[in-house]
Every structure is written in structure tokens, then in C-alpha cells.
Amino acid sequence: MTTATRILTVDDSPSMRALLNHALSAQGFDVAQADDGLAALDWLARNEADVVITDINMPRLDGFGLIERLREGSRHRHRSILVLTTESSDEKKARARAAGATGWIVKPFDAAKLVAAVRRVAH
């Protein structure tokens, strides 16, 4: 018996979370949701995820802050973290990379490309 790859999606938009949930669940992934960086940290303190997909612009704790906090400790140092964002600036992409992101995806996402990326980085 194999266990489904578990993905935590982090986005303050319920519409975006619903779209991601639909696209990823349809491909057999186990999807959990958090509405900002702090909620994601709280969830990850009690649960495991193979891949985190996070937005950048969020209240309380944004995507950059989430990545930095996850990389601070040892538990999530090697967790795959994909940034999914409306931002397209090279400066922000470089900042995400420096913070420790695994990859960068610009919205609007294409379900097939997103799923392929998740499969590549899931471990």
C-alpha cells in the first residue's frame, strides 16, 4: 500500500485554495490548506507534508517569512517549498530563492504543469 503525497497549500484567498485543492486532489494528492504563513507553521508543527505550495502576499506572515522560518529549524530544512505567486519580478524571485524556496511558479497556474512540478520535487 502506498501513501498519497501530502501537500500543504498556503494562500489567503479561499478561491485560490479551492482551485489548488481541486487540481491536486484530482491527481490523487492529499491536500491540506492554510490561509497564511502563521497558520501554515501551526499546521506543520503538528503534521507532516511532502510539499508546501505557498503564496507570497499574505497577512500576518507572508511567503518569504514562512520559508525563512521553516528553514531556520532542522525539521523542515529539506522540505520542498514551491512559491506560487502573481509576482513576476526577478528581485522577488531571487529573494525567494535566497530564503530557501525549491521553485517558483507564476500565477495563473496551469494544472498540468503544477502537478508535474509537484511530482518532481516530492520526496
Add this chain to the structure above:
Amino acid sequence: MIVQSIPPDGAIAPERVTVMQGQALVSAETGVELSTVLGSCVALCLFDPAARLGGMNHFLLAEPPRSACGARIDEAYGTYLMELLVNQMMAHGARKARLRAHLYGGANVNRTMMPIGTANAEFARGFVGREGIELVHADLGGTSARRVDFRPASGFVRCRSVEDRFAPQGLPIPRPAKAGGDVELF
């Protein structure tokens, strides 16, 4: 953000800025009026009364890519266009919890086409509802084109029926090829 210099007395006609399909514009200038003409297209007007800031978008969603099974229209692209407007509002000082929404358009102007206006109107209503944004007014559906004039600094909106010939062709523009959700792994 639209920037415009207004004489101190403010006694001028508003500068009318047309919001084209696929655009999202935000302004806090008292002399600016955001304007658009809608057939099947839908416009979302957002206003933050505390920040005295408003914004409008204008969209008509096409059918979704083949990988998005089950949807009638490209909701991923529509959500992206809505998010662009919300993000612009927040970047200029608005807070999501204070936003008030008006929705206009979504007419089925071309009776021979599939009811693309209805599908777009349903999407817009669904987005506003899911995001928990207060919907102050909606004038959606029907068969007549509309002209919408929105003063972003005051939140005042005027919507009038206009002859269909003034509305842009009700042809949805698919998401641009460059907006294809490309993935870059580091």
C-alpha cells in the same frame, strides 16, 4: 496606480480613464473616474471607505485549458485577474476586510452564443462570496450592454444601459501564452 495632478480647487471635470478587458486599475485620486462598457464582460469595482481608494477590473473568461476538467470557464485565470485587483488595492493601503464590492455586466448580448455572460457573472459572484468581500450591489445578467462609471476615491458608481453597439465584441480573450504557469525549479 493612476497618478494625476488636480488643481487645488478641484473644480474640473473628472479625468475619465477607460478600463479595458484584462486590465485592473486602482486610484485614490478625487479627479479620476474609471469607466468601462460591458456586454458579456464583467467588471468588479472594489472600494475601501477608510483608505478612500478604489479599483476596477474588466474581464471575460474563455473556456478553460484542457487540464482544468469540469469547469465551463477558465476560473484559474479569472481568479488570477481578481487577485491582481485585490493585491493592487492592498499594495496601496486597502485592507481586505474593509473592501466593498460592486459587480456589473455579464449580459448575454449575443443571443446566438452560449451564455458566456451568465457563466462569467456566476464566477464573479462566487469569487466575491468565497473571499468574504461584502457585495454592496450587483447589476448582472439580462441582455443589455452597460456603461459603468466609478469614482474610486469616493466609491460612487453609476451604471446605465447602453446600446449593444457600444459594447466591445463579446469574445473572450484566452489567457496570454506568457501567463502559462511556467515552473522554475531552483
